[in-house]
Amino acid sequence: MSFRFGISTLFMKREIDCPCLTPEAVLKASGHVDKFTDLMVKDEKKGTCYRADHLLKDFCNEKLEDQDRRISPEMAMELKQVLSKLDGLSAEELGACIKKYGIRAPETDNYLSDPFPFNLMFQTTIGPSGSSIGFFRPETAQGIFVNFMDIYYDNGCKLPFAVAQVGQAFRNEISPRQGLLRVREFTLAEIEHFVDPEDKSHVKFPTVDKLQLPMFPRDEQKPGQSARLISLGEAVHCKIVENETLGYFIGRVYLFLTRLGIDKNRIRFRQHLAKEMAHYAADCWDAEIETSYGWIECVGIADRSAYDLKAHSGKSRLEAHEQLSEPRQVEKLVISPVKKEIGPAFEKKQKNVLEALEAMDEEEISKMKAELDSKGEVDFFVCTLGEHVSIKSSMVTISKVKTREHQRKFTPSVIEPSFGIGRIIYCLFEHSFYTRPDKTGDEQLNVFRFNPLVAPFKCTVFPLIRNQRFEDVAKDISKSLTAAGISHKIDTTGTSIGKRYARTDELGVPFAITVDSTSSVTIRERDSKDQIRVSVKKAVSVVKELSEGLRTWEDVWWSPSQRWKRFWRSCFRFILSRN
Numbered sequence: 396m397s398f399r400f401g402i403s404t405l406f407m408k409r410e411i412d413c414p415c416l417t418p419e420a421v422l423k424a425s426g427h428v429d430k431f432t433d434l435m436v437k438d439e440k441k442g443t444c445y446r447a448d449h450l451l452k453d454f455c456n457e458k459l460e461d462q463d464r465r466i467s468p469e470m471a472m473e474l475k476q477v478l479s480k481l482d483g484l485s486a487e488e489l490g491a492c493i494k495k496y497g498i499r500a501p502e503t504d505n506y507l508s509d510p511f512p513f514n515l516m517f518q519t520t521i522g523p524s525g526s527s528i529g530f531f532r533p534e535t536a537q538g539i540f541v542n543f544m545d546i547y548y549d550n551g552c553k554l555p556f557a558v559a560q561v562g563q564a565f566r567n568e569i570s571p572r573q574g575l576l577r578v579r580e581f582t583l584a585e586i587e588h589f590v591d592p593e594d595k596s597h598v599k600f601p602t603v604d605k606l607q608l609p610m611f612p613r614d615e616q617k618p619g620q621s622a623r624l625i626s627l628g629e630a631v632h633c634k635i636v637e638n639e640t641l642g643y644f645i646g647r648v649y650l651f652l653t654r655l656g657i658d659k660n661r662i663r664f665r666q667h668l669a670k671e672m673a674h675y676a677a678d679c680w681d682a683e684i685e686t687s688y689g690w691i692e693c694v695g696i697a698d699r700s701a702y703d704l705k706a707h708s709g710k711s712r713l714e715a716h717e718q719l720s721e722p723r724q725v726e727k728l729v730i731s732p733v734k735k736e737i738g739p740a741f742e743k744k745q746k747n748v749l750e751a752l753e754a755m756d757e758e759e760i761s762k763m764k765a766e767l768d769s770k771g772e773v774d775f776f777v778c779t780l781g782e783h784v785s786i787k788s789s790m791v792t793i794s795k796v797k798t799r800e801h802q803r804k805f806t807p808s809v810i811e812p813s814f815g816i817g818r819i820i821y822c823l824f825e826h827s828f829y830t831r832p833d834k835t836g837d838e839q840l841n842v843f844r845f846n847p848l849v850a851p852f853k854c855t856v857f858p859l860i861r862n863q864r865f866e867d868v869a870k871d872i873s874k875s876l877t878a879a880g881i882s883h884k885i886d887t888t889g890t891s892i893g894k895r896y897a898r899t900d901e902l903g904v905p906f907a908i909t910v911d912s913t914s915s916v917t918i919r920e921r922d923s924k925d926q927i928r929v930s931v932k933k934a935v936s937v938v939k940e941l942s943e944g945l946r947t948w949e950d951v952w953w954s955p956s957q958r959w960k961r962f963w964r965s966c967f968r969f970i971l972s973r974n
């Protein structure tokens with residue numbers, strides 16, 4: 396199962412593909428130009444850059460793990476406290492810790508600068524003039540938000556609905572490290588689930604509410620504390636998880652990861668600390684997986700509220716509507732731009748300013764009114780210009796009008812699971828790897844216990860011995876496997892069968908078809924090493940069902956036909972031994 400196929404079929408109905416290169420206006424409106432930053436420190440002499448929180452984390456871990464130079468219990472407690480709130484530390488707090496513990500540049504031991512924000516986006520220019528700025532997208536989500544209206548119409552103007560996108564994301568990480576875990580270009584798979592902000596229930600929540608998941612709520616992230624099992628139903632009921640839709644996706648992420656083969660005892664869901672949350676998030680949980688590098692965030696599940704759609708609402712509002720059964724009388728705050736004031740004040744920009752003012756919703760108008768009443772002028776962001784302008788009281792009239800409404804208009808909220816594919820694959824490698832002794836017990840053999848659904852090769856085909864008739868059968872089976880879309884390897888080398896099994900186990904191939912007759916073959920399962928006997932004709936369909944998850948090995952092994960075959964084989968052996 397490819398991740399693309401898996402993500403889009405497991406969760407949703409639609410997948411879209413947007414460009415990687417994104418105009419500045421989009422990422423300015425989304426807040427990434429101003430706020431998509433990590434805190435960096437510089438080696439004061441050499442200028443080498445480091446991520447401030449990573450240096451502090453490494454320092455704390457080293458001190459806590461150093462068996463030779465034991466630190467006092469008070470110091471150990473203090474460092475554990477720092478670690479537990481590390482993700483939520485401000486620039487000032489990080490700087491204070493770095494000074495307090497005397498942390499220096501790792502390679503040179505030079506002093507470090509104070510932490511300062513570094514924007515993680517790769518900037519470029521679009522077009523030959525070089526005047527139009529663009530960025531390589533740091534997440535795939537923005538492409539979905541700016542296309543919201545088209546997708547909404549495509550969905551028959553009904554909520555909720557979800558859209559997925561699998562593609563490359565680019566982040567100019569300050570210090571890429573740990574192989575696939577922190578790189579500057581990676582595959583991201585994101586689902587944006589649009590929902591009515593007044594009703595974040597999910598019809599399929601009952602399918603996951605009984606799941607007992609290791610959850611680590613924000614208030615419990617203190618030294619010595621760890622995640623505890625909470626049922627999703629209880630977590631939503633007690634408001635540990637904000638709403639059903641967020642809870643539903645937490646459950647589905649857990650099922651997805653465990654179905655891939657991630658060890659269920661090494662997954663936890665950690666809620667973001669208040670200061671840790673991205674600028675757009677209202678609540679956020681990370682699916683973290685334990686590896687030899689510690690707990691690694693692999694999926695972020697965020698309630699992004701209506702932040703993004705509101706941010707991108709310019710000339711036309713990115714809104715949904717609900718037809719009311721009865722029209723209702725409402726009193727609304729409306730804004731009317733005074734064109735004779737706006738024209739001379741903004742000249743060429745007046746069209747953009749007028750459109751932005753006319754597109755404001757009631758909440759924004761009310762905020763503007765309050766500011767104009769108190770200060771006489773307000774700083775107003777015009778998305779299509781990508782800049783702030785100053786609006787004075789004389790430029791707008793804001794008043795209340797009574798109207799009859801037939802529709803409720805609102806900006807949908809977004810719940811987003813965001814999967815880092817490289818990180819998940821890395822964790823899968825670690826969780827799937829084991830060794831076992833060979834026949835003699837002298838050597839340890841490597842095995843990847845990849846679930847057949849994700850194994851890159853589903854099976855290997857080999858003739859038992861070098862024999863033209865067996866090789867022909869093996870080639871025919873290989874052709875049929877290709878026609879059935881099953882990725883496989885064929886091995887006609889004369890190496891011993893034991894070595895060939897070891898070679899395929901090391902690649903994580905779950906099944907091996909061994910041809911030792913022209914009418915029937917054995918299929919061997921990698922981890923149990925059990926074998927079944929099937930006719931040549933049936934071999935491909937059995938492997939197909941197994942590798943697509945339609946049947947399990949246990950089903951096949953315990954099927955009546957295989958039980959009979961085993962029974963007759965043991966009778967036969969018994970009779971032979973008597974003679």
Ligand SMILES: Nc1ncnc2c1ncn2[C@@H]1O[C@H](COP(=O)(O)OP(=O)(O)OP(=O)(O)O)[C@@H](O)[C@H]1O
Pocket residue numbers: 566568575576577578579581583692693694695813814815816817818
């Ligand atoms: N530099 C990277 N290399 C590989 N995968 C990444 C990287 N940055 C983020 N991811 C993956 O993308 C997912 C969604 O991105 P998100 O913005 O939530 O990450 P993040 O909180 O910035 O990650 P981190 O705190 O580790 O930098 C993460 O859960 C992670 O799996």
